[in-house]
Amino acid sequence: MKVRVVLDAMGGDFAPQEIIKGGVLAKKEYKKDLELLLVGDKHIIEEELKKRGADFKDFEIIHAPEIIKMADSPAKAVKRKKESSIVRGIELLKNNYADAFVSAGSTGAVVAGSVLNLGLLPGIMRPGIAILVPSLKGKTLIIDVGANIDPKPIHLLQYAVMGRAYYKLILGKDNVKIGILNIGEEETKGTEFLKETRLLLQKSDLNFIGNVEAKDIYSGKCEVIVCDGFAGNIALKVSEGFAEIMSKFLFDNLRKGFLGKLGLLFIKEGLKNFKKIIDYSEYGGAPLLGVNGIVIISHGRSNAKAIKNAIKVAITEVERNLNEKITQEIKNVRM
Amino acid sequence: MKVRVVLDAMGGDFAPQEIIKGGVLAKKEYKKDLELLLVGDKHIIEEELKKRGADFKDFEIIHAPEIIKMADSPAKAVKRKKESSIVRGIELLKNNYADAFVSAGSTGAVVAGSVLNLGLLPGIMRPGIAILVPSLKGKTLIIDVGANIDPKPIHLLQYAVMGRAYYKLILGKDNVKIGILNIGEEETKGTEFLKETRLLLQKSDLNFIGNVEAKDIYSGKCEVIVCDGFAGNIALKVSEGFAEIMSKFLFDNLRKGFLGKLGLLFIKEGLKNFKKIIDYSEYGGAPLLGVNGIVIISHGRSNAKAIKNAIKVAITEVERNLNEKITQEIKNVRM
Numbered sequence: 001m002k003v004r005v006v007l008d009a010m011g012g013d014f015a016p017q018e019i020i021k022g023g024v025l026a027k028k029e030y031k032k033d034l035e036l037l038l039v040g041d042k043h044i045i046e047e048e049l050k051k052r053g054a055d056f057k058d059f060e061i062i063h064a065p066e067i068i069k070m071a072d073s074p075a076k077a078v079k080r081k082k083e084s085s086i087v088r089g090i091e092l093l094k095n096n097y098a099d100a101f102v103s104a105g106s107t108g109a110v111v112a113g114s115v116l117n118l119g120l121l122p123g124i125m126r127p128g129i130a131i132l133v134p135s136l137k138g139k140t141l142i143i144d145v146g147a148n149i150d151p152k153p154i155h156l157l158q159y160a161v162m163g164r165a166y167y168k169l170i171l172g173k174d175n176v177k178i179g180i181l182n183i184g185e186e187e188t189k190g191t192e193f194l195k196e197t198r199l200l201l202q203k204s205d206l207n208f209i210g211n212v213e214a215k216d217i218y219s220g221k222c223e224v225i226v227c228d229g230f231a232g233n234i235a236l237k238v239s240e241g242f243a244e245i246m247s248k249f250l251f252d253n254l255r256k257g258f259l260g261k262l263g264l265l266f267i268k269e270g271l272k273n274f275k276k277i278i279d280y281s282e283y284g285g286a287p288l289l290g291v292n293g294i295v296i297i298s299h300g301r302s303n304a305k306a307i308k309n310a311i312k313v314a315i316t317e318v319e320r321n322l323n324e325k326i327t328q329e330i331k332n333v334r335m
Numbered sequence: 336m337k338v339r340v341v342l343d344a345m346g347g348d349f350a351p352q353e354i355i356k357g358g359v360l361a362k363k364e365y366k367k368d369l370e371l372l373l374v375g376d377k378h379i380i381e382e383e384l385k386k387r388g389a390d391f392k393d394f395e396i397i398h399a400p401e402i403i404k405m406a407d408s409p410a411k412a413v414k415r416k417k418e419s420s421i422v423r424g425i426e427l428l429k430n431n432y433a434d435a436f437v438s439a440g441s442t443g444a445v446v447a448g449s450v451l452n453l454g455l456l457p458g459i460m461r462p463g464i465a466i467l468v469p470s471l472k473g474k475t476l477i478i479d480v481g482a483n484i485d486p487k488p489i490h491l492l493q494y495a496v497m498g499r500a501y502y503k504l505i506l507g508k509d510n511v512k513i514g515i516l517n518i519g520e521e522e523t524k525g526t527e528f529l530k531e532t533r534l535l536l537q538k539s540d541l542n543f544i545g546n547v548e549a550k551d552i553y554s555g556k557c558e559v560i561v562c563d564g565f566a567g568n569i570a571l572k573v574s575e576g577f578a579e580i581m582s583k584f585l586f587d588n589l590r591k592g593f594l595g596k597l598g599l600l601f602i603k604e605g606l607k608n609f610k611k612i613i614d615y616s617e618y619g620g621a622p623l624l625g626v627n628g629i630v631i632i633s634h635g636r637s638n639a640k641a642i643k644n645a646i647k648v649a650i651t652e653v654e655r656n657l658n659e660k661i662t663q664e665i666k667n668v669r670m
Contacts, residue, residue, distance in 0.1 A: 071521055136580055146518060149526055183481060183568040186406050191484055191565065214569045215576030230526065233518040234549045234566050238573045241550030245471055246581055246609075253608040259601045266598025273588040 002035045003318045004098040005311050009040030009048075010067050010085040011105020013301050016040060019104060020048040022307025027058050029308065033315050037098055039064050040085040064088035070300075074108030078116055086110055090117045093293040100294035100314035102285060104302040110295060111147045111288060118293040121323055123330040126155040127290035129229070129297055130166055131236060137220030141167050142181075145232035147288060153197040156180070156226045158330065160206050162289040163224035165329045169320050170313075176223035179212035181231055186211070193228070201226075204333060247275070284309025287317060289326065294318050337370045338653045339433040340646050344375030344383075345402050345420040346440020348636050351375060354439060355383040357642025362393050364643065368650050372433055374399050375420040399423035405635075409443030413451055421445055425452045428628040435629035435649035437620060439637040445630065446482045446623060453628040456658055458665040461490040462625035464564070464632055465501055466571060472555030476502050477516075480567035482623060488532040491515070491561045493665065495541050497624040498559035500664045504655050505648075511558035514547035516566055521546070528563075536561075539668060582610070619644025622652060624661065629653050 007023045009016045020038065027036050038045050042063040049056060066084040068077040078087055086105055090113045092098040103110050107129070115127060128144035143159040143166075144151070151159075160178045167176050180197055182190040187198065189211060201208040209222050214235055217225060227235070254260045264271075276282055284306060285296035294317045298310045317323075342358045344351045355373065362371050373380050377398040384391060401419040403412045413422055421440055425448045427433040438445050442464070450462060463479035478494040478501075479486070486494075495513045502511050515532055517525040522533065524546060536543040544557050549570055552560060562570070589595045599606075611617055619641060620631035629652045633645045652658075 070519075071523075073523055134580065134584075136583065149518065181569065183484065183565055183572075184405075188406075188408055213576075214572035215579070217573060218576035218580040230518055231566065231569050234516065234569050235573045237518075237549035238552060238570045239577050241548075241553035242574050242577050243581070244550070245469065245553040246578070248471065249469075250585075250606075250609045253604075253606070254602050256608075257604065260604065263598045263601025266594045267589050267602065269588075269592065269595065271585075271588070273591075 003033055003100065003315045004035045004037060005314050006037040006039055006062070006089045006092050006098045006101045007307070007311065008085045008089050008101070008103035008105050009038045009045050010064075011103045012298065014303060015104065016044050016048050018302065018304045019307055020045065021052060021304035022302070023059070023311070024049070024052050024054045025304055025308040026311040030312065030315060033319070034311065035060070036311070037062055037092065039089040039092070041065050062088055062092065068106050068109045070106055072106065072109065074106060074112040077106070077109050078113040086113050087117070090114055090293070090295070093295075094118055099318045100296065102296045102298060102307070102310045102314050104298035104300055104307065107146055107297055110297055114288055114291040114293065114295050118291045118295070120290055121292050121327050121330070123327065124158055124162075124290040126151060126158070127288050128155070128159045128162065129286050130163055130289050131286040132170070133217060133239070135218050135220030139171060139223070140217050140220060141224045142217060142232050142235065143224065143226055143289065144229040145236045145286065146229045149228060149230040151228050153193065153200045156197045156228070157200050157204060158290070159226045160201060160208070160224060161329050161333050162326050163226065164206065165326045166287065166289060166322065167223055169322050169325060170316065173223065175207050177221075178206050178208045178224045178226065179210065179216065179222040181214060181225050181227035181235065182211035184211065184213065197226075206333070282309065284313045287313065287322075292323065294322065338368055338435065338650045339370045339372060340649045341372040341374055341397070341424045341427050341433045341436045342642070342646065343420045343424050343436070343438035343440050344373045344380050345399075346438045347633065349638060350439065351379050351383050353637065353639045354642055355380065356387060356639035357637070358394070358646070359384070359387050359389045360639055360643040361646040365647065365650060368654075369646065370395070371646070372397055372427065374424040374427070376400050397423055397427065403441050403444045405441055407441065407444065409441060409447040412441070412444050413448040421448050422452070425449055425628070425630070428630075429453055434653045435631065437631045437633060437642070437645045437649050439633035439635055439642065442481055442632055445632055449623055449626040449628065449630050453626045453630070455625055456627050456662050456665070458662065459493060459625040461486060461493070462623050463490070463494045463497065464621050465498055465624050466621040467505070468552060468574070470553050470555030474506060474558070475552050475555060476559045477552060477567050477570065478559070478561055478624065479564040480571050480621065481564045484563060484565040486563050488528065488535045491532045491563070492535050492539060493625070494561045495536060495543075495559060496664050496668050497661050498561065499541065500661045501622065501624060501657065502558055504657055504660060505651065508558065510542050513541050513543050513559045513561065514545065514551065514557040516549060516560050516562035516570065517546035519546065519548065532561075541668070617644065619648045622648065622657075627658065629657065
């Protein structure tokens with residue numbers, strides 16, 4: 001059976017062009033697994049599809065003329081803008097008309113809209129956004145990177161359980177090591193909130209290794225790192241800024257002088273692979289875990305490739321019954 | 336007049352070897368500006384100096400046999416371990432026997448020891464660790480990166496004033512732009528603490544540009560970014576971990592295949608310059624601003640070059656009367 005994915009055509013810095021282009025790419029690549037619904041302003045969507053020479057029959061268009069802007073208060077916007085692509089998109093999940101929702105629009109609105117309209121999975125108290133980043137040993141999952149900036153220790157325990165379930169689902173690795181993002185490994189480090197979280201995780205039956213430092217996100221000391229959404233968001237966005245400046249410094253320096261320019265020709269392939277590793281668009285979207293539906297949040301600066309990959313993530317989560325597994329694991333965990 | 340710098344010979348992952356090597360390098364390079372005091376276990380220091388063929392007359396050794404370990408509680412350690420290199424080193428400043436203290440040891444202990452023994456500058460309520468990182472437009476100063484993980488809005492206002500003074504002193508740029516590290520630029524973003532901080536900075540006469548995102552640390556959107564010590568520490572350490580993994584991925588990919596290896600020969604110079612930009616040891620230490628004395632905190636993993644550069648920072652701060660300037664600016668700022 002095909003997975004029915006709703007794509008928010010209006011969300012993101014490069015919407016609607018890059019979003020719809022990503023949808024068209026995904027439809028081509030995952031033809032046999034995917035039914036794609038595009039939600040947003042019908043006229044704009046049709047125009048974009050026409051421009052790309054796409055076959056209208058390949059897509060279902062859901063008209064939603066309102067747009068939630070980045071400056072809108074998320075909680076208010078999802079209550080007032082019922083005709084927005086985010087609210088309509090999430091409603092399609094709620095009404096079982098579709099299986100997953102992908103949006104590069106306002107993260108706050110997607111989170112608020114999902115909690116309000118889909119509700120949370122049984123036993124879950126707060127949702128968290130999870131993201132996979134490359135590490136020296138494979139991949140690290142960070143949760144939460146921005147759904148909940150003021151969580152309680154119990155929420156982080158639940159993030160750990162959800163993160164572990166997601167890691168297993170996507171990467172096949174069981175009972176992965178869990179760490180708490182902190183400013184030092186020692187028990188005495190960090191805020192009271194983190195010290196309480198540490199005690200809670202120690203009591204659980206998770207494979208908990210204690211505090212990890214921010215550099216361990218990339219060293220791969222553990223597979224899942226839990227943190228509040230503020231710290232997680234900082235960690236993620238610093239990396240982004242750093243990747244940009246490093247690339248620029250690297251190329252500026254390599255381009256200097258004749259030898260450097262010549263050398264660049266030889267290392268083209270290597271650089272291409274390198275860029276692929278650090279390019280966030282390769283990783284697609286970040287799942288909003290804990291809500292009663294499959295919701296994928298894509299980066300605001302998503303290009304077509306990022307959207308295509310986010311749709312792939314959505315298909316995988318639906319096919320592998322992520323939310324059933326999370327519900328089961330939350331029931332079983334010792335808290 | 337020469338600046339008298341105390342170097343903590345026992346602090347840091349590579350102490351005493353790299354620390355003392357750094358001291359010897361600094362003494363050679365800044366001969367006419369520097370009198371260097373080495374604090375720590377006398378026998379170990381002498382042995383290290385001997386190994387390097389250094390002239391004992393070039394250094395004053397202050398015996399301090401105790402060591403504060405990373406696992407020690409900072410507040411307790413500075414009260415109990417009176418014979419530690421950190422406590423003795425700071426005492427030399429307090430007694431006006433030296434002008435500056437440089438340590439790669441326990442950050443918490445250096446902060447606690449400084450506050451306890453030196454006290455704060457007039458008007459300052461909390462100290463903050465400032466660090467300069469490269470940006471697309473020059474340099475960004477982040478304060479605080481770990482002295483105070485639970486600050487109040489007024490502390491961040493004072494960080495802004497101190498950061499501005501430091502930026503001017505070191506880089507000569509006046510009235511620089513100030514931003515608050517947050518998870519989004521919009522006024523509605525972030526914790527209540529950050530919203531209050533924003534109001535406070537808006538009312539001040541600082542050149543305040545509002546919230547900035549973590550990626551702006553490297554984009555250079557403003558020159559000074561204020562944050563709580565937890566967020567700042569995360570931002571800094573993520574960068575460190577990311578620099579490591581990027582370098583590894585880059586070289587792994589470049590080395591693949593014959594052309595890549597050949598190309599690497601041509602781009603050697605460019606890569607060297609690139610590495611220099613992202614190498615924290617080039618930037619030396621981070622000043623602990625707000626305490627009544629010049630205290631430089633070096634990275635725990637400091638090598639000799641990092642120590643040498645930290646000593647250079649200390650000399651500059653003393654020569655340019657940093658603390659007088661901070662005291663003046665704090666007096667003048669509208670709060």
